[in-house]
Amino acid sequence: MSRLIVVSNRVNPPSGKGEESVGGLAMALAAALREYSGIWFGWSGKTTPEFTGQLNMQRVEGVTVATVDLEEGDYQEYYNGYANKTLWPLFHYRVDLTAYDRSFGEGYDRVNKRFAETLRPLIEPDDIIWVHDYHLIPMARELRRLGVTNRIGFFLHIPWPAHQLVVTLPRHRPLVEALFHYDVVGFQTEESLQAFEGYVFNEVGGEKTEDGRLRAFGQITEAGAFPIGIDADDFARITKSPRAMRVYDRMAAHSVFRKMVVGVDRLDYSKGLEERLLGFERFLHDHEDARREVMLLQIAPLSRDEVEAYQDIRSRLDGLIGRINGAYAEMDFTPIRYLNRSYRRDELAGVYRAAKAALVTPLRDGMNLVAKEYVASQNSEDPGVLILSRFAGAARQMKEALIINPNSPEEISDALAQALAMDETERKRRWEDLMDNVTRQDVTAWRDDFVAALKGDPTVMAANTETPDEPAVTT
């Protein structure tokens, strides 16, 4: 079996204590590497005054984890800069938050080159290399420059935006051209794939080859949709773990949690947290009888907090939550409990299971794994209801959720009322369908499909199409 080398900015090997860091990518890659004795390469999370290229190697549960420190300036221009002030907002349709500084692009290219040079000596001829996410689009180009001829694939965990957004980047052509150095380029959804193809056909005159691959910039790559999933079996297992049960029992015993609605997200403006709170406020306004009964538990660990847009959303949320609690709290009841911290996965599973409904309301999201984790944590006896934004990639698969437009407080409020009043038969029917999807399209299926495509299996790309109809909108 060839070795798999996974490359990502964020590297988070499982600690064995259930304390892996927050974010869909780290969660999925830890699960994806579990059956490979591969290498996981990326940033150590630390900075040094000057770049040394020194590799830190450790062996964690059969995986070789190789990390490198970043120079402070690189961290600012590449991570805080091009990755999180340019590509992240733009790819989530927030042109208003996008910074176009030239120095950020230079830092981005420099770090990709440095990462490629550091990784190069670890690569053996039969290895297959799988690069992840928007931080590392130029990795294959840099590896090819160093003479690497191995199969290299790329997976984008976030949305690929519409053509008109991509061209707002001053150097959009080299960015897209860099993707043509990969053998396979994967997106979360058909929608992202089509947006990418739209750019390639209309902006640079690219075309489809006879075998369905994409030709542009004098190169050929295979682009496809590979919707990511969770480790459903592992989630089902931890949901029954003693710690998850303890959290669940504590909540079930306490009347405050009887009608709990849960939200779990990194504190990010793409997650629609303000819109969610406005929807919840509307619900409290419209449903007087629910005011002393329904509680929203919002868990939102801080993320990228050196970036101004993240500081802004944090203070807006603080204000909004204060206002809603100020208006609707009673001496002995607070409608919103808000926690800026992370939890162990088994604790989260217990919280998910105790919640009657989950609010997953991103304004844009590549996939959204929280939606899948919530479903996987439910008990078939008394499952909760998933309320899901139509703008999450997950909405393409999870059609039995209550699909809402997060921009509408009324839709959120109506969906909450519908969820909390839903009878057991309907809840079970919807959950079974959702669970079937979460189990079938899990992280192992995602990894195996991508790796098979990267190894050149022609059947995979053809099989990987989703049902074409629009997600149903609840009214």
Ligand code: ADP
């Ligand atoms: P993103 O990758 O944009 O953060 P996802 O929903 O795809 O969004 O993935 C988020 C991941 O981070 C999930 O696996 C979720 O369980 C985890 N997570 C989010 N909030 C917390 C938290 N407070 N504690 C622990 N894990 C969290």
Ligand code: G6P
């Ligand atoms: C999303 C991105 C990942 C990123 C994660 C956490 O899932 O797609 O690439 O790792 O958020 O963000 P952070 O900036 O902390 O790595």
